[in-house]
Amino acid sequence: MNRTLLALIAMAAAHGFLNAQHVRRVPALPEQKHDGPSIAPTVRPTVNPKGTAFFNEPFDNDLNGWTVVSGIGTLDWAWTNSGPGPTASTYPVPPLNTSTPSGWAIIDDDYLGTPGQQAESSLVSPVIDLSAAPANLKVEFDQYFQEFSDPDVETWVGVSTDGGTSWDEVLINEGVGRDGRPNPEQMDVDISAWVAANPSNVQLRFRYLATWDYGWQLDNIAIRELPNNDMALVSFAKTDFDFDLTGVANMDYSIYPLSQIRPMQMSGLLKNKGYLAQTGVSITTTVSEPGGANEVLNGGGLTFAPGETVSVPVTGYTPPSTVGSYSLDNVVTQNETDEVPSNNTSTDQFEVSTTTWAHDDGAVQSFILQGPDFAGEQFGVGNRFDLVADAQLVGVQVAIHDTTEAGTLIAGEIYDADDILLDQTTDHEILSSELNSVGGSTFITLTFDAPVDLFAGNAYLVMAHYFGGPEVVGFATSGTSAAQVSIVHYPDDPQGNFFYYVTRTPMVRAILAGPIGIDEANGLLARAPLAWPNPATEQTRLSFELLQAVPVRVELYAVTGELVHAADLGHLSAGEQQHMIDVSDLSQGLYTWTLDLDGRRFNGRLAVQR
Template identity: 30%
Template sequence: MKKVYLGLLGFAMAGSVVAQQPRTESPAQEYGLREAAPVERVEKPVQSGQRDVLWSEDFADGFDGPNGTWTTAGANGDIWEYTTQIQAACWSGGADAAAQMSTRENGFMLFHADDFNCINPGPPQQFNQDPLAGELISPSIDLSDQPAVLLSFEHWFRHCCSAMFEVWVSVSNDGGATWTDYNVTGNTPANDYNENNLHSVNISAAAANQSDVLIKFVWNATGSSSHYFWAIDDITLEIPPDDDMALEGTPVYSIHDPTEDMWDNLEYSVYDINQVRPLVFSASASNVGATEQTGVFLEVVVSDGAGYETTLTSGSLNMPVGEIATFTLDPYTPPSTPGTYTVTYTINQDQEDANPGNNSATRTFAISDGEFARDGGALSAFVNLGLDEYWGGNGFYFTEAGSIHCIGGALFNDSEIGAFFDFELRAFSATGLDFVANTDLGTVTQSMLNGSGGNNFTYLWIETGAVPVFPGDEYVPMFHHFGGAEPVYVGINGTSPDFSSYVIAEFETQSCAPCYTTSTYMVRIGMSEEFCESMIEEVEEPNSVASLEKVSIYELFPNPTRGITTVEYSLLDNSRVVMFMFDMNGRIVYSNDLGVVGAGDYRHELNFSNLAAGTYTFSIKVNDKHETKQVMIR
């Protein structure tokens, strides 16, 4: 079954969902995503080495720098601004605290698409989705008699939400009549932040020995350009060292092609011990030095910190000045031993590198005796779709037979204590993302919640027992928000390739049944009883509302019923009372929030005549405890 569905065009849903829709028609975009707190960012030293600076700009004087005036162009060029702060706007909360440009205190240049399109950060949130285009252009620079030129600058960016969107730098040597474009994002995933604030690119081909050089920073107008920002500071033109290689973007440990239909090669953050599979390490590197580099190769070291270590290498090649190459290793299967594995990527060459600090990077993955996950494990944002019902989760591929015993997720701090939630297991069929099973009903407690960086996962048992899986099976575990007056927020961490994470929701103007998203839900699978038992805190029967003697609930009568039934209950204290009815798929089909009710005896007549015949579960919740009874409608 082709899992090709339209993406989410904007933070509120957009576009109808059509199976078999061409993959290139609609880039996915993030929806209802709010930063949980300032973005956690590991500070990295600027690796500029001992270079001879030919020209520099730190924007201390704004557009009117010491070398001349910077100008803007493009349909939205006036969005470029001189500032000392990245406003939170609708979707950039925490970005300012994480920006680490060396001289940011005296100001930097910013293209803030998020701020421009944000009408109201909410709630309720209002956000335009207008594609934007703007260019920031330097004054003319004389580089006569300079046989080699290295452009370096510090930047902090996030773009959304597809590979269709790019930002780049262009260089002209004829007053702007023609331009040479340079990729400056590496392979930073859409919907993610760049990892290092320093970027260097050898622009000798366009700028060396030229007397009228212009440098242009381009924010491109595509369907994905309405979101996030690009901050630029501390620009230098330097004489590059002879020998200097640099890693580009984020290296990977598994290569997934979104145009393929299977999820076997996704990057899973945690592999269940029985779902370990061959990994393919790959990284890109560029020659930013002044001379050709010979014998360039990628070295990968995998270690677990407990004695296991193995070293893998790619083939070698020679790289001319300015060339970017991607190195991919043969498949490697990690040991089936639980632990956290660190992957260190290093670019080596025959020559001694002048700046080895930008030649290495690390990634990590884990192997677990029972847990299977795709998220990064530290809550960085949360899904905020208001009070509407929705489902959200990630796709998983199974290489070996096993069983799914439980599903878990990380809940954000703002979730309502006492609110209901559950998880569902779904699978694609010819009709869509179909229901397979649901977990027990969960009730939010304080101990379940997470702030920024939290990794506290709440697991619930599959209600009808373990679901068997077989080699080649694919399932989507999903968090289920029932909707209503009590919100529950699930965390986000990571970026999902197109067509691998999904949301199901019905909104006033559009439908997602499902839509794909590039945000990775913090929703995980438990694949052993022992693991699930260790993660699930059993609720003893004495904790029910009846046994706590706060309320006495009697049988609904008549039961079975043809639609009209009566419930009687008695409260010993003033309590908030909410009534729910769930169908056999765990969906709320009736709810009635009675508010705070005083102590006493009560009788309520309930009309379920609009419900189809079948078996339902009636629940009456008193404060943060609930009691359930089965109801049969004829």
């Protein structure tokens, strides 16, 4: 246990837990622009738009008559067939994954921009005659856009019908961030009202205003008829998490442990992208549960005006106490026949585990290093967890990226809602076999000397910690997090404000003691059985407290289902009991222990390490 741990635990004696899931709000991590690799953009197949194009610009050979209008500074739009210029950034901007790769338009702020200098530039089309087109129109385009600093970057789409004297325009891409952006992203804007003033004299404008951000790439700009009937499922949320209202309650977990299952209020963000009002708009979510059962959730029955966007909740849902994967199929319907059904559906998933609790998506996408201002100093990364039932934390799991040097020491930590350190695991020396490349899913389990009691109604921060030094440590990330959920910690930050939130999800998980299960009400056990140590190398002690005398049998199974240990303990009296399980001859891996109390069975996981 290091000096920092001792000092912080001493400080904790003067503080208590918050009796709710509210935690201290922390600022965003002030990352350097070129600090830390991004989550790889989501590469999407290009889509062939449907319907007649009344204007089309693929930028195959040059800007083809489009005008570049400089506003502020010297940074301007240009034609490219290769993408952004090279930078020293480890967070590179990729080329637009366009379906017409012979050329596209780009404003390359990352490569050509100046730190701290604002730039404004517009890309303006030639005059377009739409007098023969229908009244209901949209402009479609492919883009790649990632955002370094909101609100320091703005992207606008506009229309003029008076030769550029005045413009109607709409702000797009607000708050999209820089992680996991789609490439390409198909965008569309309703321009019907703007064109109506003078359809024979239409110009399009794409305006970029930023202070040294990443830039914007565009291709395949087309004007098409706006469908009369087009409802879209823009996004789907599995919980109603809202930090401003309820703190970290109702966070969206990728894996729930059995003891922390809670009601999930799901909702879909729906938008009327058509020209006419849509009636009877509803969303249906079908939850496919382990074992084949389905639960159908419904919401809506609403009328949407053209362009209206509304978050629509579905029927509340609480997962059953069944371990496994849960898949979600979401579909939007309305009374009218939808002309673009491809944007009516989405899928999602989550898992229920015996003891694992996670935010991450399970496979390494990127990693987090110390910022350049903290090289060589100790730092940690982790996630917050909110409890709906009392539990015990027995370990922390973390995935490490292969930028890390083998032999580096790390540990797991747990903090209370005031970000006060409660306990730290034993140190662990990272092995080369424990490192992950992108796509990897190897986790290291860090165990506490004794289980840490956690209490319902409280939130905790579970972290992986590096003690500092010359080594490079890359904590793996997978997926994205809402603000205030995933945290980076710099204990030696001279500013004193050393907890920051990040939107990349650290692959740091909480491992709880096994749950009691549904038989707790039968009055056999006073508390959850506990196998300790877990992971084990030589032996583990299964301890439990009986409320009445009962015949007891203990079994241990390999993942193959093979019974590797069995012991009939006879008729044991009420009170504290324990049984030692020898694992010295077992191979490394996961096992399931079973405590059989006169036919009622309680299960848990045991990890064996070598």
